[in-house]
Amino acid sequence: MSAVDVARIRNDFPILTQKIREKPLIYLDNAASSQKPVSVIDAISNNYRLDYANIHRGVHTLSQRSTDGFEGAREKVRAFLNAESVKEIIFVRGATEGINLIAQSYGRSTLGQDDEIIITTMEHHANIVPWQMLCEQTGARLRVVPMTERGELILDDYAALFNSKTRLVSVAHMSNALGTINPIAKMIKTAHSHNVPVVLDGAQAAPHMITDVRALDCDFYVFSGHKLYGPAGIGVLYGKQALLESMPPYQGGGDMIRKVSFQETEYNDLPYKFEAGTPAIADVIGLGAAIDYVTGIGLDNIAAYEDDLLRYAMEQVNHIPELRVIGEAAQKGAILSFVLEGIHPHDIGTLLDSVGIAIRAGHHCAMPVMDFYQVPATARASFAMYNTEQEIDTLVSALKELIKVFR
Amino acid sequence: MFEDLRDLYQEVIFDHNRNPRNFRVIENASRAVEGFNPLCGDRLTLYLNIVAGVIEDVSFQGSGCAISTASVSLMTEIIKGKTESEAEALFTQFHRMTTTEGEVDLEAVGKLAVLAGVKDYPARVKCATLAWHTLDTALKNEGQTSISTE
Ligand SMILES: Cc1ncc(COP(=O)(O)O)c(C=O)c1O
Numbered sequence: 001m002s003a004v005d006v007a008r009i010r011n012d013f014p015i016l017t018q019k020i021r022e023k024p025l026i027y028l029d030n031a032a033s034s035q036k037p038v039s040v041i042d043a044i045s046n047n048y049r050l051d052y053a054n055i056h057r058g059v060h061t062l063s064q065r066s067t068d069g070f071e072g073a074r075e076k077v078r079a080f081l082n083a084e085s086v087k088e089i090i091f092v093r094g095a096t097e098g099i100n101l102i103a104q105s106y107g108r109s110t111l112g113q114d115d116e117i118i119i120t121t122m123e124h125h126a127n128i129v130p131w132q133m134l135c136e137q138t139g140a141r142l143r144v145v146p147m148t149e150r151g152e153l154i155l156d157d158y159a160a161l162f163n164s165k166t167r168l169v170s171v172a173h174m175s176n177a178l179g180t181i182n183p184i185a186k187m188i189k190t191a192h193s194h195n196v197p198v199v200l201d202g203a204q205a206a207p208h209m210i211t212d213v214r215a216l217d218c219d220f221y222v223f224s225g226h227k228l229y230g231p232a233g234i235g236v237l238y239g240k241q242a243l244l245e246s247m248p249p250y251q252g253g254g255d256m257i258r259k260v261s262f263q264e265t266e267y268n269d270l271p272y273k274f275e276a277g278t279p280a281i282a283d284v285i286g287l288g289a290a291i292d293y294v295t296g297i298g299l300d301n302i303a304a305y306e307d308d309l310l311r312y313a314m315e316q317v318n319h320i321p322e323l324r325v326i327g328e329a330a331q332k333g334a335i336l337s338f339v340l341e342g343i344h345p346h347d348i349g350t351l352l353d354s355v356g357i358a359i360r361a362g363h364h365c366a367m368p369v370m371d372f373y374q375v376p377a378t379a380r381a382s383f384a385m386y387n388t389e390q391e392i393d394t395l396v397s398a399l400k401e402l403i404k405v406f407r
Numbered sequence: 408m409f410e411d412l413r414d415l416y417q418e419v420i421f422d423h424n425r426n427p428r429n430f431r432v433i434e435n436a437s438r439a440v441e442g443f444n445p446l447c448g449d450r451l452t453l454y455l456n457i458v459a460g461v462i463e464d465v466s467f468q469g470s471g472c473a474i475s476t477a478s479v480s481l482m483t484e485i486i487k488g489k490t491e492s493e494a495e496a497l498f499t500q501f502h503r504m505t506t507t508e509g510e511v512d513l514e515a516v517g518k519l520a521v522l523a524g525v526k527d528y529p530a531r532v533k534c535a536t537l538a539w540h541t542l543d544t545a546l547k548n549e550g551q552t553s554i555s556t557e
Contacts, residue, residue: 344472376448
């Protein structure tokens, strides 16, 4: 039996108790964003109710309380990622801003004409476009790791991409369009054997498995709070201290400086060098509460429970001959991307919504993946620790019904 | 199970989705315009043969959801034989019907009325209007060969 008490978890998520079009809500759009437990909602609202003031440099009580909450959350993130120091934890708006920061600060200061950046076929647009922009600015080039029909990266081809011009690898820890969990430990070893640093896009992985940046030895790691049961608009960039120290600031402003005159400006120490301006204070505190919440349940328990859910779902949809699963990697997180013969994903999405089931239909910000499978879009059900096998049963019977309606 | 959606997915829509009308290429068409909705990947090419201001023939190719397929299929049926300005007037009526509460000439829109339900599904309005925006581009901008909504 699983160590996750779903009934209790569901009680912690107020949004899940409602009905949509008179049917109990079945929320299966967790890869896009997950719902928030009451402890996160309370942490945010309590900051605004009781403790809110601008942080750092304040001498009054509220400022001190907010600063303590804010910096306390930074320590929670450090422990969550097993980073060595809080100096390596930079608050950003999300995975997207984290990657842009790396591209514009690290990338722009180290890459030049004809240098190469390796990404993969299954990346989210957030891990493609910032690099394309960097390429335009520097004359560098993108190289793309191919994948198999099952949605697994071809590691021999990856290894063969390295040459004397390779400067950076950026890869999804887990794919949002396919669910594939990439063999990042191996990929990092390969890159490091060529002295090439590695960025991991942890947007999907962070909520679903234990992340240990020191064990992985990745150079950068980014994730978003809103997929980790935390607030939207806040995320984290982890970087090895030596790298972050060598990098120029990303944005200029207050908080990121030590001393400013019109002649010269001295930048602040890490992590503040990369945190210009007043941050999302309450949301950072909310993210800290979200981390408390998932670590309280245990990410290994969450991973095991979600793995059972995925297996169950894969088994059930196996009995639908019109359904084709997109993404069948052996190592896979709780994402079920699929197409139904003759039925467009948007019709699936609208019809399922009418019976209370929320899924996503579209390209999932991964158009190259759609091109690879030659589909315009897919339907995607993505599971979280509060989903149940009964919900999957309802999804599956709705899909069967839907096929009949369209026939 | 899907009773709530009968307003949106009427039988006519399923019928046109299953058997789209005028689903072919017109060789040597006087206009051919591709319409693309990047949000959902719906893509269609509209072919028109216009002789002395009259739409003598119209057809389409492409793939999309049931709403967009039915919409373009119905559109080809209704505009065939109409003048360019009659087709433009229909576009205005159709646009009104699917987006606002404004007065719609129900007689003019005829069969297209089955698509009025999308009004209550903001996420799906673009599916229904893609065909018409593509037509609009074909009629107004001779020479332009593609449009993208969004
Ligand atoms: C794999 C992956 N990378 C990056 C992102 C971007 O995350 P955000 O929009 O929170 O910055 C997402 C979110 O959809 C994602 O799934």
